[in-house]
Amino acid sequence: MTAGPGAGRSAATGTRGVVAVTVTLCLVQLVDVLGVTVVVTTLPRMLDELGATPGEGTFVVTAYAMVFGGLLMVAARLGDRLGHRRVLLAAVALYGVASVLGAVAGDVMLLTAARALQGAAAAASVPAALRLLTTLVPEGAQRRRAVAAWSAAGAAAGAAGFVVGGVVTEVATWRAVFWLTVALAVGLVVAVRTVLPPDAGADRDVRVPWTSALLLTGGAMGLVAGPTLLAETAATVVGVAVLAAGVAAAAGLVVAERRAAVPLVAPAARASGRLRWGALGSFANTATTSSSATVATLFLQDELGLSPLAAAGALVSVSVLAVVGSALAPRVVAGLGWRRTMGAGLLLVAVANAVLVAWPQPVGVAATAGLSGLGLGASSVAANDMGTSVAEHLRATAAGVLNTAAQLGTALGTAAVLLVATTTSARVAWAVVAVLAAIAAAACAARAAAPGR
Structure with a gap:
């Protein structure tokens, strides 16, 4: 077993180093939270251009949060196993690729898939960034300020998402919202590679509970998609099947968590x-x-x-x-x-x-x-x-x-x-x-x- 990233040392030496690390990781938080709300005010224009129904628009809005929530905890374990800087770089790059898919999407299905990929990238990057922030910034007043900045970045992004989506759509097109996030992702890849030190090591003994994670995500997908499909007259049978699959996955998650040697949520936490x-x-x-x-x-x-x-x-x-x-x-x-x-x-x-x-x-x-x-x-x-x-x-x-x-x-x-x-x-x-x-x-x-x- 080897130590986690940055174990026993702080890579952020001096005020400039601390500021650079804090700004970079807070920008990761800002972009990830921005992704939750940035499509809300541009949704009607998206649906109109793609000829999609309001029901299909539900998937565009919810896909991000659904996958984000479903994979968040397993992604944190992945960072422990592979190295948090390595996972963060891969996640930010994936966010950029997903944003390109969203920008060029010609139908609502591809747009929804792009949003889901963005959510998966956010799930991997948020815990990795927070872990690096609390590892690389020295304890005491500097770390307290860094964590406060992290929280403020999330709050600001929530407000900015509505405005950014509205402004960009008004002066250009809804596709420009995705091109903007491509530019942000590219900038973050450069910043992470430049500012953050390589992982000091990874813990290959960490086990990743993929079964529980997939059941959690699958359950959420079924519970979101099923009722939405039921509203579409031509998709009633499919809607019932998807909803039933979601319920089954949720029930399977409960069973899997109770039997798993390494559950997503420790028994003491569940209690x-x-x-x-x-x-x-x-x-x-x-x-x-x-x-x-x-x-x-x-x-x-x-x-x-x-x-x-x-x-x-x-x-x-x-x-x-x-x-x-x-x-x-x-x-x-x-x-x-x-x-x-x-x-x-x-x-x-x-x-x-x-x-x-x-x-x-x-x-x-x-x-x-x-x-x-x-x-x-x-x-x-x-x-x-x-x-x-x-x-x-x-x-x-x-x-x-x-x-x-x-x-x-x-x-x-x-x-x-x-x-x-x-x-x-x-x-x-x-x-x-x-x-x-x-x-x-x-x-x-x-x-x-x-x-x-």
């Missing part, structure tokens, strides 16, 4: 009530807010005739206020506790969507998006804080579980709510989101009020 509730909160946060925002951009452009840029302007408040909610959250958690804070945040999301049902206008979307973002920020911090309040040796696993839950929440929530929107109306979809968020909020409040909790 943690804090981690389970943190994961449920992370799932509920993204399932409600991502789905609501996606329905909103389609409604603003298809129903109200707004441009992608105007739609982006209405939606950017969700990410901006999420940063504010995140900043306020520690004080709220100190006063209310984890579960009540999650409940309060989800209640704000529920209220925002309920108001949106009665006020489906650009100003209403902007106002309620901000309220939803405020709740998202508070609830996300509470969920992450609660989920990672486990034994030290379980914290890396806990972080992976929480991020996986968040990405799968985006994929499954968006697929389900878009199905409601396409078969009924945007208002009904927002009402469904309001009810789901309210139920999750009530569950958190009831659990927090239970004796001995």
Whole structure:
């Protein structure tokens, strides 16, 4: 067995070295998170040019998060086994190749495949980049600042995705969004090769639980694709089969995890009530807010005739206020506790969507998006804080579980709510989101009020 990358030493010597490492790895985080939201405001133009249906658009939106969430934890093990810099370089290069496929896609199937490949690349690069950041930057104030910059890059990317997608589509074409990410990927490959030192070694004894990872990804794919296909009259039988396969894969995952010698999630982590509730909160946060925002951009452009840029302007408040909610959250958690804070945040999301049902206008979307973002920020911090309040040796696993839950929440929530929107109306979809968020909020409040909790 050999040491992991950078073991026993810090490659970032001097202030310039630390800054270069931090900037490079934070840019990896920014590009990966940007990929989740950058297609939202450009989606109507994509579907129109490719002659695709709203149901097919669901796959374009959810493929990234679905594969990202399904492969995130196994990708972290892959970095331990092969070397994190090596995995990061391969992942960034794959992101660039996938972006080229998206830019030249002539049909929605190839576009969806490109998005899925981008998600796989993001799944590999995020844990590798974070591991390198916490290895190469010296402990103490420098590392705290680096981790804070990492978090800020993710928050900024969430807000920037709506704007970048809208601006680029408005002044050029939706394909330029993908060409932009090609340029970013090329720049990151150069930066990683220049700034980060070669891996000091890799641990070939690390076992990668591919069976669980494939079952997790397959289950998510079936649960996303099945209901979407059911909405298409000509694909009912296929939809039922795909949905059944997704359910079977999810059930198989449970069995595989219990029997595996090296599971994706350690038994001690599975037994943690804090981690389970943190994961449920992370799932509920993204399932409600991502789905609501996606329905909103389609409604603003298809129903109200707004441009992608105007739609982006209405939606950017969700990410901006999420940063504010995140900043306020520690004080709220100190006063209310984890579960009540999650409940309060989800209640704000529920209220925002309920108001949106009665006020489906650009100003209403902007106002309620901000309220939803405020709740998202508070609830996300509470969920992450609660989920990672486990034994030290379980914290890396806990972080992976929480991020996986968040990405799968985006994929499954968006697929389900878009199905409601396409078969009924945007208002009904927002009402469904309001009810789901309210139920999750009530569950958190009831659990927090239970004796001995």
